[in-house]
Structure formats: structure tokens, C-alpha cells
Amino acid sequence: MSSRSSRERLTFLVAVIPPVVMIFGAPLVMPIVEPFVFGLPFNLFWHVMWLIIGPVILTLAYLVRTRGE
Amino acid sequence: MRMEIIALIIIFGWLIVSTIVAIMAGVLKKFSLEEWTVASRNLSFVVVFFTLAAEIYSAFTFLGLAGWAFNYGAPIYYALAYFVTAYSTGFLLAPYYNRLSRKFGYITQPDLFMHRYESTALGILVAFSGIAFLLPYIQLQIQGTGIIVEIASYGAIDRTTSILIAYICVTIFLFIGGYRGLAWTNVLQGILMFVAAFMLFTIPILAFGNIGELFNRVLSTSPAHLTLPGAKGIHGIPWYMSTLTLTTLGFWMFPHLVSRMYAAKSERVAMRSCAWMSWYSVLAVPIVLVGFSSLLLFPKLPNPDTAVMVSAREFFPPVLVGIIGAGGLAAAVSSGGSLIQATAVLISRNLIQRGFLRGLSDISTAWVARILTIIVSVVTLILSLYYPSLLVNLLLIAYSGVVQFLPGTMFAMLWRRATKHGIFAGIVVGTIVVLLTTFYWSNPLQINSGIWGLAANFPVAILVSLLTKPPSEETLNKFFT
Numbered sequence: 001m002s003s004r005s006s007r008e009r010l011t012f013l014v015a016v017i018p019p020v021v022m023i024f025g026a027p028l029v030m031p032i033v034e035p036f037v038f039g040l041p042f043n044l045f046w047h048v049m050w051l052i053i054g055p056v057i058l059t060l061a062y063l064v065r066t067r068g069e
Numbered sequence: 070m071r072m073e074i075i076a077l078i079i080i081f082g083w084l085i086v087s088t089i090v091a092i093m094a095g096v097l098k099k100f101s102l103e104e105w106t107v108a109s110r111n112l113s114f115v116v117v118f119f120t121l122a123a124e125i126y127s128a129f130t131f132l133g134l135a136g137w138a139f140n141y142g143a144p145i146y147y148a149l150a151y152f153v154t155a156y157s158t159g160f161l162l163a164p165y166y167n168r169l170s171r172k173f174g175y176i177t178q179p180d181l182f183m184h185r186y187e188s189t190a191l192g193i194l195v196a197f198s199g200i201a202f203l204l205p206y207i208q209l210q211i212q213g214t215g216i217i218v219e220i221a222s223y224g225a226i227d228r229t230t231s232i233l234i235a236y237i238c239v240t241i242f243l244f245i246g247g248y249r250g251l252a253w254t255n256v257l258q259g260i261l262m263f264v265a266a267f268m269l270f271t272i273p274i275l276a277f278g279n280i281g282e283l284f285n286r287v288l289s290t291s292p293a294h295l296t297l298p299g300a301k302g303i304h305g306i307p308w309y310m311s312t313l314t315l316t317t318l319g320f321w322m323f324p325h326l327v328s329r330m331y332a333a334k335s336e337r338v339a340m341r342s343c344a345w346m347s348w349y350s351v352l353a354v355p356i357v358l359v360g361f362s363s364l365l366l367f368p369k370l371p372n373p374d375t376a377v378m379v380s381a382r383e384f385f386p387p388v389l390v391g392i393i394g395a396g397g398l399a400a401a402v403s404s405g406g407s408l409i410q411a412t413a414v415l416i417s418r419n420l421i422q423r424g425f426l427r428g429l430s431d432i433s434t435a436w437v438a439r440i441l442t443i444i445v446s447v448v449t450l451i452l453s454l455y456y457p458s459l460l461v462n463l464l465l466i467a468y469s470g471v472v473q474f475l476p477g478t479m480f481a482m483l484w485r486r487a488t489k490h491g492i493f494a495g496i497v498v499g500t501i502v503v504l505l506t507t508f509y510w511s512n513p514l515q516i517n518s519g520i521w522g523l524a525a526n527f528p529v530a531i532l533v534s535l536l537t538k539p540p541s542e543e544t545l546n547k548f549f550t
Contacts (some may be wrong), residue, residue: 015161019154019317026313027306030143033288033295041288041295046358047149051351054153058160058344064338064464065468 007064014061018054022047072387073225079391080221080398084238087257087399091242091250093290098249102435105247106176106414107332112252117333117342119259120252120407121159122349124326125263127404128213130353131397136374139361142287142294144304145357147313152350154313155320156343160329161329163339164322165482168332173547177411178327178474179419185548187540188489189423195474196419199324202450202467203412210405211236211453217401220378221394223387229454235398239406240446243413244439248332249408258399266352268389272380273362280358289359294364307515315519319472325411409449413441418513465520466507469519473499476523476530484534485545491534499526 029046037045098104112120117137130148137145178199183192214235215228222231242250277283287294298305306461320326333339343411356377363376366383381393410515422429429437473496480487503522539545 003164012161015157022150022154023310023317026310028247030146030297030306030309030395033292036281036284037283039279041143041284042286043296044149046147047146048351048354050153051149051347051354054156054347055345057451058157058347061160062344065340 007067011061011065014064015058017057018050022050070523072390075225075387076391076394077222077225079388080218080394081234083257083261083395083399084235084402087254087402088238088242090257091246091254093246093250094253095242095246095250097335100247100432100435101437102431103174103176104249105435105438106410106418107170107328108247108249108252109336110171110332112249112332112338113334114338114341116252116256117329118345118349119256120329120332121156121342121346122259122262123255123400123403123407124329125457126353126400128210128217128397128401130356131377132213132374133281134353134356135360135363135376136372138294138357139364139370139373139376140357141299141301141304142291142361143296144299145360146314147309149350149353149357150313151316151320152311152461152471153347154317155408157348158317159321159326159343160340161347163330163333163343163384164336166327166550167206167333167336167339169482169548170331175331176328177418178324179415180423181481182474182492183419183423185540185544186477186487186489186492187234187544188493191477191489192419192492193424194493195477196324196415196424197375198473198496198500199414200415202470203324203408204452205467207405207408207412207445207449208453208457210401210408211449212457214398216372216375217378217394217397220382220503221390221397223382223390232450232453232534233401234448236405236446239402239409240443243406243410243442243446247439248328248410251403251410252332254399254403254406258396258403261396261399262352265393266355268385269359269381270355272355272384273358275384276362276366276379283358283362287361290365295359305515308512308517311515311517311520315468315472315517318475318523319468319519322471322474322478324415324471325407328411328414329434336507349475356360391537398538407430409442409445412445416445466503466518469507469517469522470500471504472519473503473522474528476527480530482533482548485549486539487530487533488537488539489533490537491530494533495526495530499523502526 030043032042093099103109115145158264173184179192179195180194211232215232218231219228273280273283293300330339359377361378363380381390417434476495477492502525503518506518506521
């Protein structure tokens with residue numbers, strides 16, 4: 001039981017990484033237009049990048065949560 | 070063959086195929102309340118994934134993302150951001166929603182509130198608020214349908230006719246196919262979206278040679294479009310952060326999305342669908358790029374929400390315009406259908422069966438829900454066609470309104486001491502604050518009204534809960550053991 005609750009806590013900590021970074025990183029990232037990356041303004045590239053790595057982080061959280069079940 | 074005929078054949082061909090698939094999905098299963106509302110809770114990963122994807126690709130996404138990019142520029146990045154962050158919230162809530170619905174037989178969001186807090190009145194309040202905030206979204210999908218089909222058919226079919234044809238089909242397939250039928254139309258839509266998004270991605274390349282050249286030109290002609298506070302100067306960092314927080318927390322408070330989690334066949338399926346959803350959201354990026362392209366290509370565009378369809382007509386032959394139009398129609402009608410079904414189920418389950426007509430059997434409730442599907446469709450069609458601005462104010466506060474369910478949802482699973490009086494008072498006070506900070510003192514300090522509502526809701530819910538009697542130990546033990 002304690003193993004499950006510690007896994008749930010760890011899952012929570014991993015899963016909140018994308019919202020925390022994207023919400024609280026906005027003041028730093030949103031003013032940056034240049035350099036362009038892959039032709040995109042940096043702040044737009046940042047959002048597209050998170051569309052790619054967000055699921056990787058959540059997959060990690062999923063593996064933590066379901067490990068051993 | 071004339072170009073509008075080609076496009077129309079493709080658009081309505083898709084609609085007919087979807088209707089047939091949805092009807093077949095429904096008639097192959099025995100009719101029951103659980104089957105019609107949450108597909109007997111046995112939808113597989115692929116189907117759940119595409120039903121969630123359909124929520125991303127609504128009429129707003131297809132029309133509004135490009136329209137916002139055209140009008141405001143960088144503020145629309147908040148939508149790309151919440152396609153990531155809202156699924157983190159969904160990932161965390163999904164196993165609880167799914168587990169509780171299986172354990173206690175929930176089919177709607179208010180079922181949880183009624184049961185956990187032992188209060189019919191609270192369930193009715195949540196159902197009533199949910200319905201009030203879903204109706205303007207249905208209207209939005211209906212109006213989006215008209216815009217998409219009218220432009221994609223080169224004006225051969227007017228908005229009213231296209232809306233009527235589309236929503237007659239939606240009502241038929243919802244009536245017969247129920248939630249399972251709807252889910253299968255979402256799968257078809259998901260496949261179509263891959264094709265449409267790829268075609269839209271080529272528009273800025275055809276127009277400017279490459280994406281970098283597009284943004285170089287935007288930077289030289291309208292640099293305000295590329296950063297906050299955007300082209301109109303009204304969407305600063307506080308607005309961005311509070312709106313992203315609001316959508317991250319509020320997305321999974323919409324009643325029709327809670328049903329998505331109830332319908333998954335296991336907690337794992339629900340979690341995995343949320344985990345991988347953001348990859349699908351990449352398909353929304355071309356729409357934003359088309360919005361920026363239109364800014365340079367059609368700077369005098371009278372209605373920026375038409376940017377995607379106008380661009381498609383400019384760059385593609387009728388066959389491809391028809392495919393993109395079919396994609397747009399799919400986005401609008403699948404979201405509209407989902408919202409209509411959720412509204413019908415909320416009324417039949419929480420206002421009738423568990424509210425004013427107790428003792429109604431499940432099968433009778435399912436029939437009532439079916440009939441209500443027709444009534445809700447007709448009412449929202451009439452409102453859309455004859456009173457298009459009647460629900461605009463509700464739309465303004467829809468997200469801020471539903472996010473007021475957050476304390477009740479969180480405390481249901483995390484805090485034994487939360488009471489029906491506390492949650493009820495929190496929702497009422499939070500909603501009043503939302504109304505005040507939307508219509509009287511609009512978004513103070515550029516912070517979204519929903520966040521102000523939550524700032525009032527949480528302390529009220531906690532304080533009143535501490536002062537009032539909690540639910541019975543018997544009920545609490547079911548949730549906390």
C-alpha cells in the first residue's frame with residue numbers, strides 16, 4: 001500500500017512538470033522571438049517542442065504509476 | 070464537373086459515411102442506459118484516444134486558432150500550451166474518474182457530487198451549471214459548421230441549409246448510436262485530420278517557400294504579432310499565465326469530458342490516452358501557421374475565422390478543398406454531437422431521474438435521454454439560426470464557470486472533511502465572482518476571471534466545510550479506503 005502511494009506521489013511530481021514549466025516559464029520564454037528555430041520564432045518553437053516532449057514525460061509518469069501492477 | 074459539386078460530394082460523402090458507421094456501432098449493441106451514455110465502459114485505447122483527439126479538433130480549433138493568430142498573433146500559443154498542460158491534469162484525474170465510475174456506476178459528472186457529498190441539491194446545481202455552459206459551445210459548433218461548409222462548397226450551399234443537413238445527421242446517429250456511435254465518428258475524424266493537417270502545412274510553404282520566410286515577413290510587417298501582449302496589446306503575460314492555468318485546471322471539469330474517462334475500459338487506457346494526446350495536438354500547429362500566412366496573404370480578410378477555408382480555396386483544387394472542408398465539418402459536428410449528448414444525459418439523469426422524477430427506471434431514463442437529444446438539437450439550432458448572440462455572454466464565462474467544480478472534484482478524493490454546504494457555497498460564490506470579474510470589472514490585473522472565482526471558491530468551500538456536518542462515515546469510507 002505504501003509502495004503504491006509513494007508511486008502515486010512520484011507520478012504526480014513527474015506529471016506536473018509540463019504545466020509548471022509552461023505556466024511559470026512564460027515570462028521568460030514568451031518575449032523571445034529570435035533566434036528562429038526550424039524557421040519558427042523561438043517562443044512558438046518552445047510550444048511545439050513541448051507538444052513533443054510532454055507525452056514523453058507523461059509516458060514516464062505512466063510507467064512509474066503502473067510499474068509492478 | 071463543377072468544382073463546387075466535387076467539394077460537396079466529398080463533404081457530404083464523409084457525413085453520410087460517418088452517420089452509417091455511428092448507426093451500425095449502436096444497433097450492434099443492446100440498448101441500455103450504460104451503453105447509450107458511456108458505451109458500457111469498455112472503449113479501447115484507440116477509440117478513447119480519438120475521442121479525446123476530437124475534443125482538441127473542434128470548430129474553434131479549425132476556425133478560431135487561425136482567426137486568433139490573424140487577429141492577435143502570439144497570444145494564441147496559449148492554446149498549443151494547454152494541449153500539453155490540460156492532458157497532464159487529465160492524466161492525474163483519469164484514473165480516479167474511471168475507478169469511481171466503475172465502482173459506483175456513475176454516468177455523469179454530477180453523479181459524483183451527489184454521491185460523495187450526499188446531496189441531490191448539489192448534484193442539480195452542478196448539472197444545471199454544466200448545461201448552462203455547454204449550450205453556448207453547442208451553438209459555437211453549429212455556427213462553425215455553417216461557415217466551413219459554405220466556404221468549402223464555394224458558396225453553392227448556404228449556411229442554414231448546411232447546418233440543417235449536418236445536424237439532422239448528428240441527431241439521427243446520436244439517437245441510434247449513442248456514445249459508442251459518436252466515438253466511432255471520432256475515429257474517422259481523427260484519420261481525416263491527419264490528411265487535412267498535412268495539406269494545411271503546405272500552404273505557408275507554397276506561399277512563401279519555407280516557414281522561416283513566413284515569419285521573417287511577419288517580423289518585418291507586424292512584429293507585435295510574434296510576442297505578448299499581441300497585435301492588439303491586450304494579452305499580456307498575466308493574461309497568458311492565468312488563462313493557461315484556467316484551461317489546465319478547467320478542461321477536465323466539462324461534463325462531456327468527464328464522460329470520456331468513464332467510458333474507457335480501464336484506468337490504464339484512460340491514462341495512456343491522456344499521456345499520448347499531445348502528440349496528436351501537433352496537428353493543430355499548421356492551423357496556427359495558416360493564420361499567420363493569411364495575415365500577409367489576405368490582410369483585409371473581413372472575418373479572420375475564415376482564414377483556413379479561404380486559404381484552402383486559394384491554394385488547392387476542389388477535391389482537396391472538399392477534403393479539408395470534410396475535416397472541418399467532422400471537427401464541428403463531432404464536438405457538437407458530443408456536447409448535445411452530454412446535455413441530454415445531464416438533464417435525463419441528474420435533473421429528471423435523480424431530481425424531479427425519482428424512481429424512473431434506467432431504461433426509461435435512457436429513452437428520455439434519446440428523446441432529449443432531438444429536443445436539445447432543435448433548441449440549439451433555433452437559437453443558432455435566429456438568436457445567434459443570445460448565448461454569447463455564457464460563452465465568455467464557460468471555462469471560468471466550469472472550473473468552479475474543481476474544489477468539489479479535488480476534495481471528493483482528497484479531503485474527508487469537505488461537505489455539501491461547503492462545496493455548494495464555494496460554487497455559488499465562485500460563480501458570482503466570475504460574473505463580477507467578467508461583466509463588471511473585466512479580468513482585473515489582466516488575470517482571468519476564472520482564477521478570481523477560484524480564489525474566492527476555495528476558501529469559502531474550506532471555511533463552510535469546517536463549520537458544517539460532513540457526510541456519513543459510511544459514504545466517506547467508500548472513498549477513502
